[in-house]
Amino acid sequence: MEMWYCRVCGLDYDVSPWGEDGHTPDYTCCACCGAQFGIDDYNVVTAQLFRATWLTEGAPWFYANLKPSGWQLAAQLPQIPLAYQ
Numbered sequence: 470m471e472m473w474y475c476r477v478c479g480l481d482y483d484v485s486p487w488g489e490d491g492h493t494p495d496y497t498c499c500a501c502c503g504a505q506f507g508i509d510d511y512n513v514v515t516a517q518l519f520r521a522t523w524l525t526e527g528a529p530w531f532y533a534n535l536k537p538s539g540w541q542l543a544a545q546l547p548q549i550p551l552a553y554q
């Protein structure tokens with residue numbers, strides 16, 4: 470199965486929140502950056518804006534209990550899809 474990566478923070482997902490067709494966001498929030506799929510990652514501009522704010526705040530996990538031990542921001546950011554960097 471192909472992984473899907475958050476357009477804002479690069480977190481990997483087994484199932485795309487943008488649906489099988491890639492055009493049907495479920496409007497849930499990323500566990501890591503908290504971006505709302507379909508809104509905050511709608512295009513490269515919104516993704517960059519949300520990312521800049523999130524990074525300024527110190528890149529906190531939206532669902533802190535899901536943050537893996539040993540999580541590395543620098544290792545995750547390069548996973549952001551090229552078109553949204």
Ligand SMILES: [Zn+2]
Pocket residue numbers: 475476477478479480499500501502503504
């Ligand atoms: Zn994210």
